[in-house]
Amino acid sequence: MTISRRNLIKSSALGSLALAMPNIVRAQQTTLKVVWMGWPDNQVLPLMAEFEKRNPTIKLALERMPFQQIFQALEIRLNARNGDPDIFIVDSPLTASYASRGHLMELDSIIDKKRFAPSGIAAASFDGKIYSAPFGSSMQVLYYNKDMFKAAGVTPPSADPASRWTWEQLVEAGKKMAKPAENIWGFTFEQQERPYQLLPMGQSLGGTALSPDGFKASSYIDGPAFVEGFTFMQKMYTESKISPPGQFDTALTPELFGAGKCAMMVAGTFVFDTLKTKFPNLDFGVAPHPYFAKGKPVTPTGAWHFGVNARTQQKAAASQFVTDMLSDDMNVLWYKLRPYVPTLNAVWEKEASSFTSDLWKIAKYDVQNTAVPRPATPGFREYEDIVRVALRDIQSGANAQQILTAAAQKIDREIAKYKG
Numbered sequence: 001m002t003i004s005r006r007n008l009i010k011s012s013a014l015g016s017l018a019l020a021m022p023n024i025v026r027a028q029q030t031t032l033k034v035v036w037m038g039w040p041d042n043q044v045l046p047l048m049a050e051f052e053k054r055n056p057t058i059k060l061a062l063e064r065m066p067f068q069q070i071f072q073a074l075e076i077r078l079n080a081r082n083g084d085p086d087i088f089i090v091d092s093p094l095t096a097s098y099a100s101r102g103h104l105m106e107l108d109s110i111i112d113k114k115r116f117a118p119s120g121i122a123a124a125s126f127d128g129k130i131y132s133a134p135f136g137s138s139m140q141v142l143y144y145n146k147d148m149f150k151a152a153g154v155t156p157p158s159a160d161p162a163s164r165w166t167w168e169q170l171v172e173a174g175k176k177m178a179k180p181a182e183n184i185w186g187f188t189f190e191q192q193e194r195p196y197q198l199l200p201m202g203q204s205l206g207g208t209a210l211s212p213d214g215f216k217a218s219s220y221i222d223g224p225a226f227v228e229g230f231t232f233m234q235k236m237y238t239e240s241k242i243s244p245p246g247q248f249d250t251a252l253t254p255e256l257f258g259a260g261k262c263a264m265m266v267a268g269t270f271v272f273d274t275l276k277t278k279f280p281n282l283d284f285g286v287a288p289h290p291y292f293a294k295g296k297p298v299t300p301t302g303a304w305h306f307g308v309n310a311r312t313q314q315k316a317a318a319s320q321f322v323t324d325m326l327s328d329d330m331n332v333l334w335y336k337l338r339p340y341v342p343t344l345n346a347v348w349e350k351e352a353s354s355f356t357s358d359l360w361k362i363a364k365y366d367v368q369n370t371a372v373p374r375p376a377t378p379g380f381r382e383y384e385d386i387v388r389v390a391l392r393d394i395q396s397g398a399n400a401q402q403i404l405t406a407a408a409q410k411i412d413r414e415i416a417k418y419k420g
Contacts (some may be wrong), residue, residue, distance in 0.1 A: 120343030136340030174242035186242030190267035202226030214377030
């Protein structure tokens with residue numbers, strides 16, 4: 001067989017093109033480094049696989065970290081300021097802290113605020129701009145033990161948000177069921193020292209937990225509303241004695257309730273499945289989060305968001321990640337994998353058959369109407385730590401005004417370093 005010069009050139013050109021093809025394919029591939037929470041495989045991997053299926057030219061280098069390690073690990077990597085990781089999970093109250101230090105890319109051009117619950121957008125925002133993607137929220141409800149209520153002759157609280165109990169009603173009911181000497185209690189917070197669950201005690205009375213700019217606690221966390229609210233809380237431990245003192249382990253409070261040692265508990269919607277699984281014989285109901293008779297209903301909210309590293313070298317791919325993950329069907333998938341309270345309005349509609357129980361009816365109402373996220377401040381970590389210590393002291397009987405004033409002054413000093 002004779003090969004002409006023309007065919008030889010053509011053959012060589014095709015060979016060269018074939019050799020070049022793998023390089024072309026590789027050039028089209030983009031890898032995003034993603035740091036995510038260390039949830040189980042079946043709650044994470046299907047979500048990431050679906051994204052890669054939709055975007056065959058984008059690969060995800062996924063790294064999952066346990067709760068106890070993720071915050072410190074992210075601080076180290078983000079402070080290196082080199083764009084690693086491209087995408088990272090964001091505990092929603094830390095949005096302001098990351099954004100103020102240049103760790104988060106602004107997402108206003110990608111996220112349509114109207115698609116989300118207002119509380120979700122508020123938790124994702126700092127200085128009037130969106131910096132984290134709201135990927136779920138949390139809501140608190142009042143769990144109650146039906147058998148303990150029946151034995152005490154107390155009518156249980158209504159599941160209707162319009163008829164929610166007041167804190168005053170809760171204390172009166174708790175007195176009829178508490179037996180402190182026998183380690184039987186009327187009420188407990190799941191998180192007895194954490195601002196997330198306790199700030200509504202002051203917010204219900206009209207208080208604001210921090211100045212709007214996020215830099216001043218004085219005259220806010222130590223204002224009249226929080227002094228009154230936290231003094232009321234204190235009396236649950238020291239006067240009416242309906243609540244177990246010193247119970248700061250959040251793993252033990254659901255155990256106390258589940259074992260029939262506590263008649264009522266304010267806890268997250270996520271505790272429901274734990275109680276059903278771990279305490280199958282427990283007959284319990286749910287009701288809306290309480291409020292003060294002279295105040296307004298306020299419920300805690302906030303959960304895991306995610307963000308884009310402002311220094312990523314893969315902005316187009318990272319933006320695509322945000323767009324896809326916040327799509328209606330991906331949020332439905334995320335809800336099915338890990339049933340957080342949705343912040344995306346469409347999920348409530350598309351999964352309406354999943355939200356027919358009292359628990360979800362309450363959560364749906366409160367996430368749209370009463371939910372208030374934790375204060376947005378670059379110094380949230382410092383704020384939270386200081387307030388936690390103050391709440392412990394108040395529960396032990398210390399003067400609420402003095403403790404909160406000292407805490408506010410300390411917070412002001414700590415947050416001041418983020419100015420400028």
